[in-house]
Amino acid sequence: MVMDVKPVVLTGRRVELVPMGREHVEGLYEAGRYPEIWEITQGTIATLDDAKSYVEKALSQQGDMRFVIKDRESGIILGSTRLFDISVANRGLEIGSTWLTPSVWRTSVNTECKYLLLRHCFETLGTIRVQLKTDMRNTRSQRAIERLGAVKEGVLRNHMILPNGMIRDSVYFSILDREWPSVKERLESLMNPQ
Numbered sequence: 001m002v003m004d005v006k007p008v009v010l011t012g013r014r015v016e017l018v019p020m021g022r023e024h025v026e027g028l029y030e031a032g033r034y035p036e037i038w039e040i041t042q043g044t045i046a047t048l049d050d051a052k053s054y055v056e057k058a059l060s061q062q063g064d065m066r067f068v069i070k071d072r073e074s075g076i077i078l079g080s081t082r083l084f085d086i087s088v089a090n091r092g093l094e095i096g097s098t099w100l101t102p103s104v105w106r107t108s109v110n111t112e113c114k115y116l117l118l119r120h121c122f123e124t125l126g127t128i129r130v131q132l133k134t135d136m137r138n139t140r141s142q143r144a145i146e147r148l149g150a151v152k153e154g155v156l157r158n159h160m161i162l163p164n165g166m167i168r169d170s171v172y173f174s175i176l177d178r179e180w181p182s183v184k185e186r187l188e189s190l191m192n193p194q
Contacts, residue, residue: 027077
């Protein structure tokens with residue numbers, strides 16, 4: 001199977017993942033203007049100009065699939081996520097750069113976003129490996145990734161230098177194609193508790 005990576009809208013019950021465009025600048029600013037989002041991440045959106053720069057940078061990264069996360073009912077933007085480091089030859093990619101506005105932290109939004117992305121990766125694109133990574137200090141993100149059913153692979157020490165000069169260790173996780181059926185079942189049970 002050849003990975004056919006092209007812009008797509010992914011629709012769930014509560015959220016819709018839409019390809020990012022310049023028309024989303026104001027909504028991304030409204031969702032992202034909370035400093036607590038950016039405490040352990042590489043970006044920041046503190047002003048409308050920051051949101052414009054964020055979108056322009058995202059649109060300049062060829063080959064990535066950058067999404068805005070929208071609430072289906074209200075149309076309000078809740079955050080952003082992307083598929084990147086796409087390797088068609090190796091049928092793998094990474095899900096990441098996910099951030100959400102604080103009002104939806106500890107809700108089903110992140111679970112549903114990851115479900116939609118993983119389902120697209122494994123069932124449409126035909127990936128055999130999807131990886132996720134996070135800052136070693138970001139224990140909330142690590143717990144969320146583990147809750148998805150991803151397997152912790154290890155730590156890449158001194159992996160990157162952040163804009164503030166801090167040296168980051170990154171924790172890597174993955175989900176393989178053979179694991180997807182059980183991960184899918186787990187995510188569906190989390191989204192549809194009996």
